[in-house]
Amino acid sequence: MKIYKAAIIGLGPSGLAVNKILYGDSDYEIIAFENEDVNKRDNYFGFWLTDWMKPFEPIIEKKWYKWNIEDNNINVTHTSSDKPYCVISFRKWKNHCLETKNKLKIKNKKVIEYFSFQNYFKIITADKSEYYAEKIYDSRSIKEKKGELLQHFFGVNITVEGHIFDKNKLTLMHFTQEKNLLHFMYILPFSHNKALVESTVFSKEVFTNSWYREKINDYLSLKNISEFKEDSTEKGVIPMFVAEEKNSSNPNIYNIGIRGGACKPSTGYAFSFLIKQIQLLKNSKKNYVNVHKFLEKKMDKIFIKFLKNNNENGRSFIKLASSLNGNEFQSFMMGESNLLTKLKIVKSMPKLPFIKELFKKDD
Numbered sequence: 001m002k003i004y005k006a007a008i009i010g011l012g013p014s015g016l017a018v019n020k021i022l023y024g025d026s027d028y029e030i031i032a033f034e035n036e037d038v039n040k041r042d043n044y045f046g047f048w049l050t051d052w053m054k055p056f057e058p059i060i061e062k063k064w065y066k067w068n069i070e071d072n073n074i075n076v077t078h079t080s081s082d083k084p085y086c087v088i089s090f091r092k093w094k095n096h097c098l099e100t101k102n103k104l105k106i107k108n109k110k111v112i113e114y115f116s117f118q119n120y121f122k123i124i125t126a127d128k129s130e131y132y133a134e135k136i137y138d139s140r141s142i143k144e145k146k147g148e149l150l151q152h153f154f155g156v157n158i159t160v161e162g163h164i165f166d167k168n169k170l171t172l173m174h175f176t177q178e179k180n181l182l183h184f185m186y187i188l189p190f191s192h193n194k195a196l197v198e199s200t201v202f203s204k205e206v207f208t209n210s211w212y213r214e215k216i217n218d219y220l221s222l223k224n225i226s227e228f229k230e231d232s233t234e235k236g237v238i239p240m241f242v243a244e245e246k247n248s249s250n251p252n253i254y255n256i257g258i259r260g261g262a263c264k265p266s267t268g269y270a271f272s273f274l275i276k277q278i279q280l281l282k283n284s285k286k287n288y289v290n291v292h293k294f295l296e297k298k299m300d301k302i303f304i305k306f307l308k309n310n311n312e313n314g315r316s317f318i319k320l321a322s323s324l325n326g327n328e329f330q331s332f333m334m335g336e337s338n339l340l341t342k343l344k345i346v347k348s349m350p351k352l353p354f355i356k357e358l359f360k361k362d363d
């Protein structure tokens with residue numbers, strides 16, 4: 001009977017990070033289970049450059065030192081000379097994390113259950129096979145929950161004729177005015193003629209691809225782009241609720257990634273946080289680390305409650321952005337803002353609805 005040093009459940013970004021960051025320099029034998037064909041997965045993960053992401057600079061696809069938050073009438077441009085917005089593709093992250101000294105066995109199987117068995121764990125897969133490991137890193141998470149807000153999106157990587165995009169400035173949020181719906185476009189211009197154009201919604205239900213496509217086409221027409229070649233697409237659903245599992249009482253079970261609380265629910269940013277989580281786990285004796293600070297979590301919760309109960313059209317986001325400079329904004333988005341920045345944010349928010357949410361009981 002073979003007993004692996006660790007079993008990773010799910011080879012998304014966090015499972016991959018465990019292989020690289022925790023075991024990459026060791027000789028251990030690790031087993032990973034993945035339900036889907038990860039070789040078919042690719043998408044871009046955006047984040048602002050922080051100290052903990054600096055080791056991954058060589059695999060960053062592109063950096064932008066300027067970004068926009070806007071609607072058709074107001075435009076806020078931020079710049080940062082040393083904390084740019086960056087993207088890493090899933091494919092590059094996967095290749096980086098699979099290039100290690102340790103021996104990783106990947107099983108394309110669904111894990112049904114695992115339980116403690118003598119000094120280790122017995123893992124059962126859908127085909128009723130049994131595997132054994134000393135530690136479990138579990139990244140399975142719920143993406144949807146009835147009555148809760150979701151961030152859902154569909155994007156198209158396009159190539160156009162001519163010099164159309166400003167490759168030095170990305171559009172973080174271009175709010176369109178929809179009836180009772182918060183919708184924005186996210187544009188990553190990789191070059192003057194290549195960009196990811198994504199339609200994003202905050203709502204309780206996910207839409208069909210044709211809905212987002214219509215919004216993408218509307219936006220492109222607004223920019224006088226009528227012809228383009230579609231290179232690839234990406235889509236996703238990110239929970240805007242705390243999709244975190246309780247930390248296990250068994251010290252050898254680690255909940256990681258979104259399951260371990262890495263996501264910042266009000267923004268859907270999780271990638272750089274889940275890397276931070278695994279880095280923190282490396283230096284911790286515990287099976288749980290707090291990726292987000294108490295005050296940040298509290299502000300996030302209030303903001304989500306506000307979004308859930310009010311028809312927000314993007315003006316609060318624009319107001320927040322206009323009250324901060326680029327470095328303050330990125331520090332807030334990356335959970336590193338100081339008290340003064342937090343106060344500026346609170347000051348920029350619509351007072352009455354926020355005070356109401358603050359005193360409302362949790363659902």
Ligand SMILES: Cc1cc2nc3c(=O)[nH]c(=O)nc-3n(C[C@H](O)[C@H](O)[C@H](O)COP(=O)(O)OP(=O)(O)OC[C@H]3O[C@@H](n4cnc5c(N)ncnc54)[C@H](O)[C@@H]3O)c2cc1C
Nearest residue numbers: 010012013014034035045046110111236257258269270271
């Ligand atoms: C298209 C897309 C774009 C995103 N863009 C950004 C971004 O720009 N910036 C950012 O910060 N965040 C972004 N996110 C959010 C977040 O970073 C991702 O959701 C990220 O994939 C979370 O990683 P994870 O490892 O926690 O979970 P997942 O990526 O969901 O990985 C879990 C893995 O477990 C597998 N699995 C599930 N159940 C089982 C089972 N029973 N047995 C075996 N395997 C199983 C799944 O197939 C999956 O591969 C994006 C998400 C998506 C979907």
